[in-house]
Amino acid sequence: MAVNRAEQRAATRQALLAEGRQRFAADGYHHVVLAEVARAAGVTKGAAYHHFESKAGLFRAVVAEVQRELGERVATEAERYEDLWEQLRAGCRAFLAAGTDPAVRRILLVDAPTVLGWDEWRALDEESSARHLAEALAALAAAGIIADQPVEPLARLLSGAMNEAALWIAGGGDPRAAEQALDRLLAGLRIPDVLQAHAGGVPAREGHAARTPPPGE
Secondary structure (H helix, E strand, C coil), rough: HHHHHHHHHHHHHHHHHHHHHHHHHHHCCCCCCCCHHHHHHCCHHHEEEEHCHHHHHHHHHHHHHHHHHHHHHHHHCCCCCCCCHHHHHHHHHHHHHHHHHHHHEEEEEEEHHHHHCCHHHHHHHHHHHHHHHHHHHHHHHHCCCCCCCCCCHHHHHHHHHHHHHHHHHHHHCCCHHHHHHHHEEEEEEECCCHHHHHHHCCCCCCCCCCCCCCCCC
């Protein structure tokens, strides 16, 4: 019975998350009513409050879920490559492509910063994509592919730029144009191969590849 109750609680929580995610993405946070989410999910309003305490609590859980899935999507694309530089490009392109996903656009990019507050939104981001981006930039600097520099401000600049570009794509912007602009931006960071060799740096090859990719936010 204990196992069955645990499974039932997990199923109830997942049903609320799925319904909440759909409604937050379609209608926006301020137009969603927790009681209606519970009814559509086939559970009581009391169950919704038991699991999440409030609409904000449900939204916070949905944001964490979407953020985690976005990080995994970016990781999958980046891990197709062994070359560090190509990992960076692939991860960033995957993040831009996510701008066409209504859940990413409305939940992560539009509502989350204002509903949760900037500090909490940044903390959730740094648990996944922002941290991976900083790690990837640090690996590129260590390999002599980009200049040795503090990576945190660079990661924040790139993350902010990609968030804006993803929103632009979500609003009807041309994804290909955004990718081209991103490539030009990233190219400005890369030390030319001839200078890498002169400085003793080595282009990224097998053995230098980072395992975690850089999404931006």
